Amino acid sequence: MQIKDVLLAPGNGAFFYDDQAAIRSGATQDGFIYVGEPTTPGFDSIRIPASSLSLGLVLTDDTVVWGDMMSVQYSGAGGRDPLFDTNQISDLMSRVVAPRLLDVDASRFRDSCAKVFEPFEHRRLPLAAEYGVSQALLRAAAHLHRKTMAEIICAEFDLPLPTRRIPIYCQSGDAREINVDKMILKAVDVLPHGLINSRQKFGVNGQTFMDFVKWVATRTREIGRAGYQPVLHFDVYGWIGQEIGLEPQRIADFICRVADTVPDFTLNIECPADFGSTQAQIDNYARIVSILNDRGSGARIVVDERCNTLEDIRLFAEAKAAHLVQIKAPDVGSIADTARAVLLCKGNKVGAYVGGSCTETDFSARASVHISVATQADMMLAKPGMGVDEAFSIVGNEQNRLLVMLNRRRTPNENAGMKSAVS
Structure with missing residues (x-):
């Protein structure tokens, strides 16, 4: 062949x-x-x-x-x-x-x-x-x-040629303050992840984490350009549940308190708790989502742990067990399944975030951009690595090149002028 x-x-x-x-x-x-x-x-x-x-x-x-x-x-x-x-x-x-x-x-x-x-x-x-x-x-x-x-x-997948730019999400790694500044100066759409993966970083009763959330919001106002309003997205690696217990009501109460400290921002909380199995995660995340929705909270739950394959994603989306699903591309497997996962989330009116890992490569990152843009995901991860600059450049530039090419496909007879992906 x-x-x-x-x-x-x-x-x-x-x-x-x-x-x-x-x-x-x-x-x-x-x-x-x-x-x-x-x-x-x-x-x-x-x-x-x-x-x-x-x-x-x-x-x-x-x-x-x-x-x-x-x-x-x-x-x-x-x-x-x-x-x-x-x-x-x-x-x-x-x-x-x-x-x-x-x-x-x-x-x-x-x-x-x-x-x-x-x-x-x-x-x-x-x-x-x-x-x-x-x-x-x-x-x-x-x-x-x-x-x-x-x-x-x-x-x-019988989709129209896309026109919308997909928001890019950067993660800081352990160099939080320096990398947050980089993200703000580059006007990243969604930031900063934060790598809240230990008790030391989360703090007693979550106080260290809450202080960091407030600092990110304050820093955005201090050095960000006029009108810059990123989504604040923090991955807490299950530490809300680890520190305050696995009762959904208590977890939702804590998340609401965090959201109240940054009322002008949309707040994403990724992996608030790990309930030990996919089904337990679905049941309890659905309760947390329901509580936050009933309260009209500005916080959104993002699922990562226990939601790996396309079948897992289907179960979470159908149960409304997250506001936003991270479709972690290497864990999903075939990149065709990443596309299917985005469309499945959209069909269930659940947010689709094409993610992945800092361990990826430039080639896998660029392929993920094409899936994200084609399926019109809600956001995509800047990857690979933890340095911000490199990942944001690789993903952002690939998206801009792609959108210019797609725009030319739509207007093949209007090529006299210079085209741009910037709207």
């Missing part, structure tokens, strides 16, 4: 894999490392450099298109696939996936994914493998049709 060879190239993710269970149990930081014994299978230390594996498809015209495989930062936590093992994945690629790739019609993206991702030995392929291979297949279809990846998604 159109694929005549398959290449593999080991690489680096843009951040580190972290043992979330060990960090939650109290592992302390010493510089950039965590001190203590790992507890999650696959980790030989609490923090290890992220790895990736690039898959290249050699097409019949000798063009090579690529996709990147990797795990997310907190692999093996919250129901996710185990830590990425380059050697195991390489063996699977060579024995199982490569022969399948040589036998598909690469011009038909969804059909190709369906054939390549058939179960092996009665089990689904690793989600990291699906993620990377589907990126390469999407790029192959785009090349063969002489279209953008976004246009392939629009055609395959």
Whole structure:
């Protein structure tokens, strides 16, 4: 067919894999490392450099298109696939996936994914493998049709060419104050994540966290340009539940108190608690959402933990167990399923946030932009890495280029003037 060879190239993710269970149990930081014994299978230390594996498809015209495989930062936590093992994945690629790739019609993206991702030995392929291979297949279809990846998604899912710019969300990592300033100066749409992943960062009764929320709002007013009004989005990694208990009413009360401290801002709270299983998460998050809605609160619940695959996302969306679902692309698997997840959320009137991980690569980040724009998601993550500047540049520039190209597609006979993605 159109694929005549398959290449593999080991690489680096843009951040580190972290043992979330060990960090939650109290592992302390010493510089950039965590001190203590790992507890999650696959980790030989609490923090290890992220790895990736690039898959290249050699097409019949000798063009090579690529996709990147990797795990997310907190692999093996919250129901996710185990830590990425380059050697195991390489063996699977060579024995199982490569022969399948040589036998598909690469011009038909969804059909190709369906054939390549058939179960092996009665089990689904690793989600990291699906993620990377589907990126390469999407790029192959785009090349063969002489279209953008976004246009392939629009055609395959019967969507109109998009026009709306997707808001970009940046995360700070541990360099909170410096990175918040960067985000404000660059007028990022949604900020700052905050990495509230330990008791020290959350504080007794959440006071340290509340002080940080107020500081971000104040800092936005101090150094932001006139009229700048970002959404404030904080990932608390379950620490509201860890600190004040797992009663939905108490969690909702706390979130309302936080929202009351920043009344002029929309407030997103990601992963307020981890209830231990997908069903428990759905039941309790639905109660928290209902309480906040009944109160008319400006706070929104964002689900991450226990909501990984397309089926998980469907369950949360149908139960209205979040205001906004993070569609964490490497955990979803095939990038076609990321597109399906956005459309599923929209069909259930739940917000769709195309996320991912700081451990990703520039190639996976750019592919995610095309999915986000094509499906008109509510927001998308600036990735990879934790440095703000690089991720915001990669995702923002890819979106701007794409929108200019799509605008030209709509007006092919009006090319005399210079076109811009800025509205």
